[in-house]
Amino acid sequence: MVPRFIDWIWHIRGSVALAPGQTSDEAFDKLEPLFNQVGTTHERAGDTLRFKKKDSAAQDKMSVFDGGVLQVERGPGGGVLRYHMISRALLACFLAPLLFLGFAQLAIFVNSYEAASAKAGAASEEKKKAEKEKAEVPMHPIDKFLGAPEPEKPEKDKADSEEEGAQEGKHSPTPACVFAGIFAALYVGGRILEDRLIKRLFRKRLYEGMVATSHSPMMPTTD
Amino acid sequence: MNGVRVGKRIIGADAPVTIGWENLPRVEGGPVKQFVFTWFQPAMLFALIAFWYYAPNSIAKFSTAIGIGIGVKILLLGLEWVNPRHESWRLTWKELATDLFFVSLGYTILRMADTYVGDTVIITSIQNFFQMEKFTWFTGLPLLVQAFLISFIFDFGQYWMHRGMHNWYPLWLTHAPHHYITQLNINKGAVGNPIELFLIGLGIGGFFDFLPRAFLLAGSLGLAVSIYQHINVRFNTPRWWRFVFNTTEHHSVHHSQDYEATRSNYSGTWIIIDRMFGTCVDGEAELLGMEGGRKMSIRENMTFPFSEGWKTLKAKFGRHEPAAVPAE
Numbered sequence: 001m002v003p004r005f006i007d008w009i010w011h012i013r014g015s016v017a018l019a020p021g022q023t024s025d026e027a028f029d030k031l032e033p034l035f036n037q038v039g040t041t042h043e044r045a046g047d048t049l050r051f052k053k054k055d056s057a058a059q060d061k062m063s064v065f066d067g068g069v070l071q072v073e074r075g076p077g078g079g080v081l082r083y084h085m086i087s088r089a090l091l092a093c094f095l096a097p098l099l100f101l102g103f104a105q106l107a108i109f110v111n112s113y114e115a116a117s118a119k120a121g122a123a124s125e126e127k128k129k130a131e132k133e134k135a136e137v138p139m140h141p142i143d144k145f146l147g148a149p150e151p152e153k154p155e156k157d158k159a160d161s162e163e164e165g166a167q168e169g170k171h172s173p174t175p176a177c178v179f180a181g182i183f184a185a186l187y188v189g190g191r192i193l194e195d196r197l198i199k200r201l202f203r204k205r206l207y208e209g210m211v212a213t214s215h216s217p218m219m220p221t222t223d
Numbered sequence: 224m225n226g227v228r229v230g231k232r233i234i235g236a237d238a239p240v241t242i243g244w245e246n247l248p249r250v251e252g253g254p255v256k257q258f259v260f261t262w263f264q265p266a267m268l269f270a271l272i273a274f275w276y277y278a279p280n281s282i283a284k285f286s287t288a289i290g291i292g293i294g295v296k297i298l299l300l301g302l303e304w305v306n307p308r309h310e311s312w313r314l315t316w317k318e319l320a321t322d323l324f325f326v327s328l329g330y331t332i333l334r335m336a337d338t339y340v341g342d343t344v345i346i347t348s349i350q351n352f353f354q355m356e357k358f359t360w361f362t363g364l365p366l367l368v369q370a371f372l373i374s375f376i377f378d379f380g381q382y383w384m385h386r387g388m389h390n391w392y393p394l395w396l397t398h399a400p401h402h403y404i405t406q407l408n409i410n411k412g413a414v415g416n417p418i419e420l421f422l423i424g425l426g427i428g429g430f431f432d433f434l435p436r437a438f439l440l441a442g443s444l445g446l447a448v449s450i451y452q453h454i455n456v457r458f459n460t461p462r463w464w465r466f467v468f469n470t471t472e473h474h475s476v477h478h479s480q481d482y483e484a485t486r487s488n489y490s491g492t493w494i495i496i497d498r499m500f501g502t503c504v505d506g507e508a509e510l511l512g513m514e515g516g517r518k519m520s521i522r523e524n525m526t527f528p529f530s531e532g533w534k535t536l537k538a539k540f541g542r543h544e545p546a547a548v549p550a551e
Contacts, residue, residue: 055518058405064317089317096324103331137362148366151434152280171335179327186323190316
């Protein structure tokens with residue numbers, strides 16, 4: 001059992017108040033279409049509905065979840081639908097930055113390993129020679145006429161590549177670090193967004209076809 | 224479903240495919256929206272070509288190209304939001320996260336691996352073995368000709384590799400995961416098994432010598448043309464554009480759930496290559512994917528070529544138990 005102070009990373013919990021007088025059967029009947037999707041199985045037992053999903057369709061409104069439990073509880077203020085759902089996609093997105101930081105470390109390690117090997121030195125010398133040869137090319141008259149900038153001189157090329165090579169090595173860890181940041185931001189966005197979307201979806205379904213009155217305001221919530 | 228005869232083939236017998244430009248919906252909205260979504264693609268292409276042609280040497284670098292590429296992708300994600308081709312292709316958080324995972328593999332670990340096993344390495348070793356020099360006279364050609372040659376030579380190779388993937392089972396095993404995508408969005412081009420991404424990236428362009436600026440110009444063709452293969456945006460694509468270049472319409476036919484339709488539109492940028500070899504089908508499809516649109520997880524995507532290959536080998540060469548005969 002994973003402690004609750006950690007499992008919020010991929011577990012989404014919440015509750016939605018039922019309409020006055022709405023029974024658990026009525027509530028689950030309204031939610032039923034959400035579970036009649038490709039790759040989804042569910043079972044109802046009294047006040048509880050359990051579901052499981054596998055390879056759900058991209059446009060399935062609950063595709064981010066792999067399973068969960070919905071339970072109707074009765075209190076003095078009326079019925080409440082409580083839900084507890086699990087999303088491995090959120091967990092994977094939470095862990096993805098670690099993977100990409102690992103790739104960044106790998107790039108740094110490979111760079112230092114290659115810098116130490118005499119073979120890499122010989123290869124880069126050959127490369128520099130080739131670069132020096134290929135840069136000595138006259139510009140085509142059409143490009144001169146149209147005003148395209150002249151290619152850089154070979155000496156400058158060599159100096160640039162040497163400088164860049166010395167600073168960065170063969171593999172740059174920067175893209176991996178950038179993607180680690182992107183996945184961290186994506187996780188935060190997704191955790192907040194999916195939490196709100198599922199609550200809105202359940203509310204919308206539960207109150208579908210109901211008319212608001214002064215005694216039964218539309219779509220009340222408990223938390 | 225009856226399908227439509229295109230040349231010798233019946234397209235759309237298994238799943239719906241709309242054939243013919245005249246049967247496709249047009250952009251709905253006012254004159255400004257019509258104008259923007261008619262001229263966006265050509266304007267972007269010519270702007271990028273002009274930029275790379277005239278940019279000073281201090282700016283004309285691959286780092287600038289990466290920055291522009293990211294900027295364009297963000298802009299196109301915005302267009303997907305504003306003017307989707309199909310509501311059923313809307314980007315969700317999970318789809319975005321999955322797509323970005325594959326994109327990020329391409330920029331990190333696969334790029335690293337490519338420096339050891341990629342086409343540059345293979346071509347260099349071939350050149351060393353045969354003591355060949357590069358064809359250097361190409362660098363004396365006008366820049367735009369060089370750019371066209373880079374793009375066309377690469378796409379020509381990609382066309383045959385892609386066609387091979389659809390016709391030879393071992394190659395198909397690597398390409399099949401990409402065909403399990405059920406909608407087109409801007410980063411879907413990166414979704415696929417890493418072996419396929421390596422194979423499709425192989426080219427013979429490395430045998431020729433081109434100016435770096437010509438590579439940047441050729442890259443702008445990729446950014447301003449082939450990027451639209453996977454996009455959920457409705458454009459009124461100009462007639463000349465869709466005759467020469469690949470479009471999201473063409474590529475949606477290629478990704479259709481209809482088997483015969485998938486065996487068309489193989490090129491990445493130049494659909495004219497498909498026209499040359501008789502594999503072009505003009506039209507569009509909304510229902511995409513394999514096995515009726517079954518979704519493939521990232522894990523299955525990674526293991527598919529091996530697990531399916533193993534299953535096939537076992538079925539062919541494995542021991543077959545005799546079928547049980549019911550007792551009388």
